[in-house]
Amino acid sequence: MFKSKKLFTFMFLLILSVFALAACGGSDEDSGDDASSSEGKSTLETLKANDKIVWGVKNDTKLFGLKNPSNGEIEGFDVDMAKAITEIILGDASKVEFKEVTSKTRIPMLNNGEIDAIIATMTITEERKQEVDFSDVYFEAGQSLLVEKGSDIQSIDDITADTKVIAVKGSTSAINIREKAPDAQVLEFENYAEAFTALKAGQGDTLTTDNAILYGMASEDSNFELVGDIFTDEPYGIAMKKGSDDFVQAVNDALAELKENGKYDEIYSKWLNF
Amino acid sequence: MDFIGAYSPDNLMFLVDGFWITLKVAAISIVLSFIIGGILGILRYADIPVVSKIVAGMIEVIRNLPLLLIIFFVYFALPEIGIKFSIEASAIIALTVFESAMLAEIIRSGLNSVPKGQIEAGRSSGLSYIQTLWHIVLPQGIKKMVPPIVSQFISLLKDTSLATVIALPDLMHNAQVLNAQSINYIVPIFILVALMYFVVNYILSIVTRRLELKAS
Numbered sequence: 390m391f392k393s394k395k396l397f398t399f400m401f402l403l404i405l406s407v408f409a410l411a412a413c414g415g416s417d418e419d420s421g422d423d424a425s426s427s428e429g430k431s432t433l434e435t436l437k438a439n440d441k442i443v444w445g446v447k448n449d450t451k452l453f454g455l456k457n458p459s460n461g462e463i464e465g466f467d468v469d470m471a472k473a474i475t476e477i478i479l480g481d482a483s484k485v486e487f488k489e490v491t492s493k494t495r496i497p498m499l500n501n502g503e504i505d506a507i508i509a510t511m512t513i514t515e516e517r518k519q520e521v522d523f524s525d526v527y528f529e530a531g532q533s534l535l536v537e538k539g540s541d542i543q544s545i546d547d548i549t550a551d552t553k554v555i556a557v558k559g560s561t562s563a564i565n566i567r568e569k570a571p572d573a574q575v576l577e578f579e580n581y582a583e584a585f586t587a588l589k590a591g592q593g594d595t596l597t598t599d600n601a602i603l604y605g606m607a608s609e610d611s612n613f614e615l616v617g618d619i620f621t622d623e624p625y626g627i628a629m630k631k632g633s634d635d636f637v638q639a640v641n642d643a644l645a646e647l648k649e650n651g652k653y654d655e656i657y658s659k660w661l662n663f
Numbered sequence: 664m665d666f667i668g669a670y671s672p673d674n675l676m677f678l679v680d681g682f683w684i685t686l687k688v689a690a691i692s693i694v695l696s697f698i699i700g701g702i703l704g705i706l707r708y709a710d711i712p713v714v715s716k717i718v719a720g721m722i723e724v725i726r727n728l729p730l731l732l733i734i735f736f737v738y739f740a741l742p743e744i745g746i747k748f749s750i751e752a753s754a755i756i757a758l759t760v761f762e763s764a765m766l767a768e769i770i771r772s773g774l775n776s777v778p779k780g781q782i783e784a785g786r787s788s789g790l791s792y793i794q795t796l797w798h799i800v801l802p803q804g805i806k807k808m809v810p811p812i813v814s815q816f817i818s819l820l821k822d823t824s825l826a827t828v829i830a831l832p833d834l835m836h837n838a839q840v841l842n843a844q845s846i847n848y849i850v851p852i853f854i855l856v857a858l859m860y861f862v863v864n865y866i867l868s869i870v871t872r873r874l875e876l877k878a879s
Contacts, residue, residue, distance in 0.1 A: 448830070449843045456840045458677030489830045494738075501742040582846040609845055 432633030433478075436505060440479065444471040445490035445504035451605035452660050453510050456489075463487050466660040467508045470527060473652055474627075477643040496520055499630055506629045506640070510601060513626040522633060523626035524640040531619030532562050533600035535588065537612055542595050544617030548573045555584050555593035562598045565621050581606070588613070599623065604661050669851035674841055678852075681837030682859055688751060688833065689820040692758035696819070697812075699759065700766025705796065707767060708774045718767075725764035731825050733757045738829045754826035762819050769815060773808035774800055806875075813871040817864045834859060 436442055446467050447454035453465040468487065476482035488504050495507045499521060512530065513523045536542050548554065548570040556563035558577040567575060576593050578584040585606050588596045596603070600619055607613050629636050647653040706718045725733070734757040737748065748756060777800045785795035824835035838856045842849045 449840045451843050455843055458837075458841060458844075459673035489832075491828070491830050493828055494830055497739045497742075501747065582849060585846060606846075609847075 431635045432505075432630065433635040433639055436636065437479065441484050441486055442471075442475045442479065443486045443488060443503070443505045444468075444475075445495050445498055445507040445509055446471065446487050447491070447509045448489040450510055450601075452608060453601065463489075466528070466656060467510065469656045469659065470647075470653075471506075471508050473647055473656065474640055474643040477646055478639050495628070499628060502630075506627055506636070508627045510625060511628055512623045517628070520631065521628040522631055522637050523628055524637055525644055526624035526626055527644055528601075528625040529619060530599055530601050530623040530625050532565055532597055532621040532623075533603055533615050533619050534617055535596040535603040535606055535613055536594065536616050537588075538614050540594065540616070542616060545569055545620050546617075548595070550574070552595065553593040555588050555596040557581060557584050557598060560598065566597050569620050585609075664850050665845065665847035666851045668845065669841070669848040670855070674848075674852075677837050677841065678834065678855065678859070681832060681834040684751070684831065685820070685823050685833040685835075686863070688754050688758065688823050688826070688831070691755050692762060692819060692823075693816050695755070695759040696762035696766055700763040701770055703763060703767035704770030704774070708771045709792075709796070722764045722767050725760060726768065728761075730757065730761045730822055731828065733761050734826055734829060750826075750829055750831050753829060754823065754831045757826070758819060758822065761822075762815065765815050766812060769808055769811045770804075773804035773811075775804075776807045777803045809874055810871060813867060813874075817867055820864060820867075821860065 430438070446463055446465075448456045448463055450465070450467075453467045454463055455465050456463050471487070472482045472485055475485045488498070490498055490504065490507060490509050492509075495504075495509055495511065496517075498504050499507055507521070508527075510530070511517070513526065517523070534542065534545065541547060542552065550572040552570075552573050554566055554570070554573045554575050556566060556575055556577050558579055563575055563577055566573060576587070578587055581598070581602060584596055584598075587593060589610065596606070600615060603615050607615060627640055629640070644653075647656075703718050703722060707715050707722060709715060734754065737757045737760075738750070738753040741747070774796075781799050781803065782795055785799040786792070790798065823831075823833055826833060827836040827839065830836065834856060838852050841852050
């Protein structure tokens with residue numbers, strides 16, 4: 390009995406060592422393409438030394454960052470902006486690497502050095518400013534209206550007591566529209582797909598939610614268009630690790646240059662003009 | 664609904680790519696958790712001072728945590744203390760840790776179902792403790808373990824979809840990317856994805872039924 394117990398203890402230690410080995414093996418895999426900044430250098434200097442910027446982008450957001458199943462490339466406004474900014478900072482648009490982020494993973498991935506910057510439909514908020522540094526606004530997101538082409542509704546001021554507005558249940562857009570246009574009848578649907586189907590079926594006169602999502606719907610059906618200005622404010626920014634002031638400055642300079650030389654408008658109309 | 668557009672060759676290949684990742688992650692986790700879970704289950708069953716208590720404590724803690732939390736922990740919390748894994752490795756580690764605990768309990772209960780008299784008989788006929796476990800207890804216990812172990816493997820395969828939260832490019836993740844292309848793809852894509860999961864899991868169930876028939 391005593392002998393076999395010793396054997397069990399040995400096996401137990403064996404399992405522990407397997408765990409430990411697994412831990413070592415796994416961490417090796419990732420250390421090669423790390424984007425972590427080395428000591429003593431500023432973020433920008435590190436990026437220039439790496440000769441590459443690793444961007445965190447969405448893979449499942451139409452028009453901003455969407456993976457194309459036929460060639461595996463990620464395509465969209467965010468992706469093209471990232472390339473254009475990299476071209477200005479490092480002199481070559483091909484010195485980019487894209488990693489997929491989601492709303493949940495993007496800040497932890499930035500903080501543990503897997504990515505250098507986030508350009509992933511990320512709204513600048515006071516809360517997030519505590520955790521990351523933001524660039525200037527690169528896209529003015531906000532709530533807008535989608536209507537069938539030729540509709541009487543051309544802005545939020547045209548909404549009357551007779552107007553049926555379609556919104557998505559539980560979203561802030563339903564609350565916002567009741568605030569901005571108290572007369573309107575609001576029809577709430579379960580999700581965006583149902584809401585858009587309802588609009589197509591003529592169950593309502595206009596659909597309201599974030600303009601980024603509305604642009605996606607308009608791109609699917611050219612009979613629909615966005616009208617009026619945005620009536621809520623959700624500016625998208627590029628997020629960088631806290632304390633990387635020179636990188637933020639470089640990105641802001643790049644944004645200003647892109648807006649000045651027309652490249653920004655070019656990218657904008659490529660993706661978001663309908 | 665646009666079945667023709669949704670089932671374009673590119674989209675189907677993209678789903679197959681995701682399915683491959685799902686199967687790969689599930690297969691590696693199944694093998695690892697079967698080995699680790701088996702050893703942990705026997706260690707807890709064997710009632711060795713200290714070791715069995717530690718193992719029991721570990722199993723209880725892990726078994727009572729949601730898998731999603733373990734995935735988050737491996738991917739987000741461990742890097743804070745300098746241990747960093749790729750997305751795929753994180754998913755495999757989280758699944759293995761969680762499923763090992765579940766399997767350990769299944770294996771222990773299978774062993775427990777063997778009457779204590781069998782051990783006493785084995786020991787008094789001159790077999791060592793380990794020989795008794797290996798030749799007397801395990802063969803009898805295994806019959807009771809097979810169905811719940813396979814159920815656990817099936818739920819492991821389905822649980823891989825939880826790793827979409829850390830952007831593992833598995834079947835579920837790729838389905839979501841395709842769904843973002845057009846709202847008309849959502850239903851056709853989900854029907855196909857459901858079918859893919861079902862076929863693999865159903866094959867697993869059939870294999871088990873064969874094994875059960877063989878064992879009885």
